[in-house]
Amino acid sequence: MGADSNESLNSLSVFLTGIPGLEAQHGWISILFFTMYIVAIVGNSLIMAAVQADPALHEPMYLFLSMLAITEVGVSVSTVPTVLGILWFDARRVDFDGCLAQMFFIHTFSCMESGVLLAMSYDRFVAIYNPLRYTAILTLPRIICMGLGITLKSMALMAPLPVLLRQLPYCHINILSHSYCLHSDLIQLPCGDTKLNSILGLAIVLATFGLDSLLIVVSYVLILYTVLGIASGEGRWKVLNTCASHICAVLIYYVPMIGVSVMHRAAKHASPMVHTVMSSIYLFVPPVLNPIIYSVKTRPVRQGIVTLFSCRRELL
Template sequence: MGAESNESLDLLSVVLTGIPGLEAQHGWLSIPFFTMYIVAIVGNILIMAAVQEDSALHEPMYLFLSMLAVTEVGVSVSTLPTVTGILWFDAHRVDFDGCLAQMFFIHTFSCMDSGVLLAMSYDRFVAIYNPLRYTAILTLPCIICMGLGITLKSVALMAPLPILLRQLPYCHTNVLSHSYCLHSDLIQLPCADTKLNSILGLAIVLATFGLDSLLIVVSYVLILYTVMGIASGEGRWKALNTCVTYFIYLFVPPVLNPIIYSVKTQPIRQGILTLFSCKRELL
């Protein structure tokens, strides 16, 4: 059974349908999709470059923003090959191992994204609840440890998913109604009991996105409570405006985050302009 399963996997390729019902419009749809990818990837790379080059931006808030940019570039790059392959070249078939790899990277970077958003909410909580000890609590080693912890947790949680899927026998059904490979779709393909995979997937979602979301909401409730206690109206407005900006990041796709950074965060905007000015001088 195991040998037959491995042989079937060697021959198996996954068919991605793309956008069901809009196959005839894939060529036109590729234009806005590719534009969004360019904005998301280039914009977030500019954020990372600006933070790296400008020593004034080597503060906890901007380092966390840079981490968020890394995760969003990762998500975009992970989905880009199959999406553009389908929309541009009508390439719907993906090698099974390649599909597993894409699934792993998409879920890993998404999990990292959730962890960074939680770290950002903690950053704002410390900055507002205990501003005098802010720099003492969120030191550079602490931020590095948080980033490594988020990465290791995400990799450790997502690694079992492709490994378990690789052990299952597969039949002839290999069509996914999507433009890229996700765990929730792939567990529909094996001709065996996938209850363990489903339970594991649900547990990971609850342990990461569910728990992170709950902690983020709690932190912002505490932040709001603290902000309302600030005596100065100007100080209250400044703190609230910063938190609203951070909260927006929870609900927008990667393509919009660079725009929000530039509009709402003046030091980031200035850092990007300085980066371009330096490049122009070198040329």
Template structure:
């Protein structure tokens, strides 16, 4: 394929990859993948609907949980068309601009998810450190401002990535290694120096996921210090128990991410199937598990969802 000029980028296509070596089994793989998508989208949508409908859930913790659900639905919806298109119809070809748009939304919603997890750790710290002023500190306007700040930060950081990629010439066979478009994949395609793109991508990772994870660790250090100052053992357990769901959400989000990063560096020569599955786990597991975790561990959410269904039955 010859060098593509900027003026002909609208004609450029990229080709996505399914599960290498298992193309004949794509039909079978589509069943668990589609099931995970449905669990992620329906589960997180139920949490959003329950929080919106039940005034008892209009508290900081549940409002942040609703933001987390929005970002996870966004990640799932961003990857669903290409992943299921490959598994169902072997549709591998994607328009270049469409690929850039998918990359932008995947990374933006992932960045939002990390920012919301950080906000939720701050929420848990305030609830334990100063419970009497909890609702006075985390007022609705402040929560809305934090949500807008996380969204604007994510959009502003990710917006330059597709713009810079679109300025580069492309001269190779443009085959990506996943069923969706990621920045780390796309910067391998241009036949020009991508050092600026790589540096910007690394800076964004450090300024978002790196900084967020560090601040979450600091928040939990302060939470643990505060909990150890509580006199009664029952009080300590009650305080820590309010953090269990959030700790699970943080682990579910960051452990697969770290696993993918380690795999790319330590196991470069592992089977492509392993890399594909690890990357899929990173994107699919948090949206699937988080609504399950919060539904099981958080009784008000259970009650909110139950109330939602009971209201629907009455309306019918």
């Protein structure tokens, strides 16, 4: 890229439309998003604090749950402040490099969340298939290595996206029909050839979300096969019940993602508001619901949070 092109990129900005068609309701919508943001941050922070404080929760399942909470805080912090800036202060203009940075963090944390959900499915498989060696297989060093591997893989896969987008020429008004920056929208802005970007984006989706979801399905097929070998019907239900929270988390994460993908391909002419709402559900709902689900469905987590508040009250 030449000096003039670099100079123009440095002064380039992106205009975010927010939620088109609902401008008159921005005040009410901001209350919903702010509430979801607070619930996501507080709920996931409580999960992390409870697991860290309660020795009874220092088991593989709950360590993976802490990783999931970290990724969901990351997704929320990467997106919601920008949305609230538009709804409250009409701050629609974003520096191009800032937009690329936001895109990188949103997709990186989303990829990490998918990887953690896969690790959690492996955790459930080991716990059911080989319960006697559960803690021997999933040792703390191995869990740490899995977490670092998920993080490094996600960052390495997403790093080329902003670099490649920055090499392309931009020669028209850069408007995104969203409240934040996503690769699927940014790739529509350049007036140069984006074939390489499209191929890379598709390859990343298949190598992460596609492969992760396939392996999660395989792990649950193996879990069901193992459970069917249990003679007692009550025993089968008890074993499957340990997977209930994870199954809910997987559905909450992947169903909206599939919906967004279908919308982008099969309903391109749908209202921009529909696309925006679907993407918002995909990004904002899992961080809100997962802490609630795990707190309600998992007694040790619920007890850990209660203990955490009890300890704080005694200190006061």
